[in-house]
Amino acid sequence: MSKPTTGDFTKTAGWMDWYTGPAKPTFKVPAGAVDAHCHVFGPGAEFPYAPERKYTPCDASKHQLYALRDHLGFARNVVVQATCHGADNRAMVDALVSSGGKARGVATVKRSVSDAELQAMHDAGVRGVRFNFVKRLVDFTPKDELMEIASRIAKWGWHVVIYFEAVDLPELWDFFTALPTTVVVDHMGRPDVSLPVDGPQFALFQKFMREHKNVWSKVSCPERLSVTGPKALNGEQNAYQDVIPFAKRIVEEFPDRVLWGTDWPHPNLKDHMPDDGLLVDFIPHIAPTAELQKKLLVDNPMRLYWPEEVA
Numbered sequence: 001m002s003k004p005t006t007g008d009f010t011k012t013a014g015w016m017d018w019y020t021g022p023a024k025p026t027f028k029v030p031a032g033a034v035d036a037h038c039h040v041f042g043p044g045a046e047f048p049y050a051p052e053r054k055y056t057p058c059d060a061s062k063h064q065l066y067a068l069r070d071h072l073g074f075a076r077n078v079v080v081q082a083t084c085h086g087a088d089n090r091a092m093v094d095a096l097v098s099s100g101g102k103a104r105g106v107a108t109v110k111r112s113v114s115d116a117e118l119q120a121m122h123d124a125g126v127r128g129v130r131f132n133f134v135k136r137l138v139d140f141t142p143k144d145e146l147m148e149i150a151s152r153i154a155k156w157g158w159h160v161v162i163y164f165e166a167v168d169l170p171e172l173w174d175f176f177t178a179l180p181t182t183v184v185v186d187h188m189g190r191p192d193v194s195l196p197v198d199g200p201q202f203a204l205f206q207k208f209m210r211e212h213k214n215v216w217s218k219v220s221c222p223e224r225l226s227v228t229g230p231k232a233l234n235g236e237q238n239a240y241q242d243v244i245p246f247a248k249r250i251v252e253e254f255p256d257r258v259l260w261g262t263d264w265p266h267p268n269l270k271d272h273m274p275d276d277g278l279l280v281d282f283i284p285h286i287a288p289t290a291e292l293q294k295k296l297l298v299d300n301p302m303r304l305y306w307p308e309e310v311a
């Protein structure tokens with residue numbers, strides 16, 4: 001793949017660029033597989049980063065994203081608006097429009113968004129909005145504003161993607177369970193995987209999914225959650241052992257409500273940058289059968305993002 005650039009912007013100190021020589025995965029994803037969580041960054045010279053951003057990344061263009069898609073064997077992408085672009089969705093929408101129908105998107109919007117703007121995003125392929133509660137990434141938005149947005153986008157048949165840390169779930173519970181749409185949780189609500197999989201923290205997340213059938217989860221980002229590794233680098237086929245029991249538990253209990261994504265270009269990693277090919281090789285560890293793999297990678301994302309193509 002071509003090398004990342006940054007245009008006129010200065011990257012956040014210590015920024016780790018995405019990995020340019022990903023391995024060809026050993027695990028062959030099923031035909032029609034969807035990478036349901038990834039981002040585009042800029043390029044900053046064309047789509048400037050938002051003034052209110054909390055980090056400045058290297059560029060990660062739609063061309064580079066789609067080259068990775070093809071290399072890994074995926075058919076489609078779901079491009080999720082990253083906080084470094086704030087509520088300026090142009091880079092993400094441009095990626096959707098250029099994908100020839102092979103990408104759908106999740107936007108960030110403010111209360112001031114007009115119906116015409118929502119309609120234009122829908123026409124481009126946006127199917128959800130993201131509410132981010134990770135304090136290092138965003139400033140606080142009042143819940144009544146978010147609820148108003150959720151009620152409006154429900155009319156387009158969109159869903160809400162939520163990103164939060166596990167310790168914040170109790171406080172956010174009432175708001176999340178009042179949302180009127182399908183709700184998709186990023187990265188299993190970021191559990192602390194050094195705690196027991198049967199302990200109270202992860203039990204609360206399972207209760208959230210068990211009691212609320214509109215809640216889905218992405219079983220993505222082992223590289224963010226893992227404490228013990230080993231890292232998905234240098235051909236490692238057994239990466240992120242400590243995350244497996246958590247992700248496998250969710251896939252096996254809720255096989256029809258799980259999604260998977262690379263999270264390319266992996267913003268804000270501090271320790272290492274994974275080889276995306278080896279991240280794909282993580283999938284059979286958490287979805288051990290062909291049936292689970294097809295639900296995770298094809299049936300579920302198609303039902304949520306391309307329902308018109310599902311019989």
Ligand SMILES: O=C(O)/C=C(\CC(=O)C(=O)O)C(=O)O
Nearest residue numbers: 081082083084137263267268
């Ligand atoms: O890419 C992710 O899913 C996770 C992120 C970045 C992010 O969410 C954003 O910038 O919007 C993180 O934990 O820093």
